[in-house]
Amino acid sequence: MRVIVALGGNAVLKRGQQPDADVQIANVRAAVKTLARLAVEHELVITHGNGPQVGLLALQSAADPNLSRPYPFDTLGAQTQGMIGYWMQQALQNALPGRQVLAVVTQTLVTAVDPAFEDPAKFVGPVYDREEAEKLAAEHGWTVKQDGGHWRRVVPSPAPRRIVETRLIHKLIREGVIVVCAGGGGIPVVRDERGRLSGVEAVVDKDLTASVLAEALECDAFLSLTDVPRVLRGFGTPQASEIAHTTPHELRALEFPAGSMGPKVEAACRFVETTGDMAAIGRLDEAERILSGSAGTIVTPNGRWPLTSTL
Numbered sequence: 285m286r287v288i289v290a291l292g293g294n295a296v297l298k299r300g301q302q303p304d305a306d307v308q309i310a311n312v313r314a315a316v317k318t319l320a321r322l323a324v325e326h327e328l329v330i331t332h333g334n335g336p337q338v339g340l341l342a343l344q345s346a347a348d349p350n351l352s353r354p355y356p357f358d359t360l361g362a363q364t365q366g367m368i369g370y371w372m373q374q375a376l377q378n379a380l381p382g383r384q385v386l387a388v389v390t391q392t393l394v395t396a397v398d399p400a401f402e403d404p405a406k407f408v409g410p411v412y413d414r415e416e417a418e419k420l421a422a423e424h425g426w427t428v429k430q431d432g433g434h435w436r437r438v439v440p441s442p443a444p445r446r447i448v449e450t451r452l453i454h455k456l457i458r459e460g461v462i463v464v465c466a467g468g469g470g471i472p473v474v475r476d477e478r479g480r481l482s483g484v485e486a487v488v489d490k491d492l493t494a495s496v497l498a499e500a501l502e503c504d505a506f507l508s509l510t511d512v513p514r515v516l517r518g519f520g521t522p523q524a525s526e527i528a529h530t531t532p533h534e535l536r537a538l539e540f541p542a543g544s545m546g547p548k549v550e551a552a553c554r555f556v557e558t559t560g561d562m563a564a565i566g567r568l569d570e571a572e573r574i575l576s577g578s579a580g581t582i583v584t585p586n587g588r589w590p591l592t593s594t595l
């Protein structure tokens with residue numbers, strides 16, 4: 285099978301962890317143990333989040349007295365692709381000697397008129413209490429929003445339309461390369477009327493980009509891997525219950541939070557609706573069990589997995 289994995293931000297930097305490089309490298313190495321096993325069995329494409337890292341780089345850039353203005357988010361997104369891509373590429377090369385691995389700087393086309401530019405919604409960087417968040421927002425001109433029990437900076441997150449480097453990524457996969465791409469949802473770019481690309485101030489959602497890429501690359505399965513074993517019905521209530529096997533139709537009748545589970549569910553539903561293939565949401569260390577149908581929330585057109593014919 286050709287499998288695309290969207291790795292949650294938690295896999296690289298867990299909530300509350302010190303964001304030092306060695307901490308993140310150790311997390312990547314741990315994640316790669318599972319990813320390497322998947323790559324032995326399947327053609328593997330890996331995407332990853334960058335919310336914590338891009339927010340941290342934005343803080344560093346804003347604090348740099350040598351700059352007349354902070355680096356824009358497209359450039360910061362490219363920096364996170366390089367950094368996390370390098371960590372993953374090296375960890376995969378060490379885990380799978382003899383296999384070719386490549387992290388690719390990847391741009392995601394968005395449209396300049398996307399309403400998301402007027403309503404920043406993507407959480408980036410560290411968490412604050414409300415008072416501190418509002419103080420920082422006034423100081424730096426940020427928008428901040430509530431993220432669970434905390435407050436965080438938010439930036440615009442336009443919808444991904446297509447991944448500029450799709451054909452090259454497809455070629456690499458056919459060559460047997462394990463490709464790390466579209467990190468942080470891809471660097472957000474727009475195309476002008478003369479066909480020229482330029483970056484925009486935004487952070488694209490990695491799960492939504494992964495589903496667009498999964499469709500374009502003709503993947504058979506799309507796995508959104510995070511820190512919870514399954515999607516919960518009634519999340520945060522005493523009646524919460526795990527969803528094991530489901531359909532886009534069933535999921536779309538439920539509500540999920542915009543900053544966390546919402547985009548994962550939307551990405552999974554879109555992939556299944558468009559392709560008729562399988563998407564799943566679950567824990568990274570259960571990826572193999574998810575593919576065999578015994579773990580995770582598995583989304584298919586008929587709610588069954590492995591897919592069975594209705595004829």
Ligand SMILES: Nc1ncnc2c1ncn2[C@@H]1O[C@H](COP(=O)(O)OP(=O)(O)O)[C@@H](O)[C@H]1O
Nearest residue numbers: 292293294510511512514515516519543544545
């Ligand atoms: N209905 C739900 N079922 C399970 N988890 C949920 C649900 N709604 C929100 N969440 C939260 O979503 C989180 C995963 O989303 P997120 O933190 O964005 O993941 P990642 O950074 O790994 O992509 C979980 O840790 C959980 O707290």
Ligand SMILES: NC(=O)OP(=O)(O)O
Nearest residue numbers: 293333334335468490
């Ligand atoms: N870009 C992005 O979606 O990052 P996270 O998954 O870390 O939020």
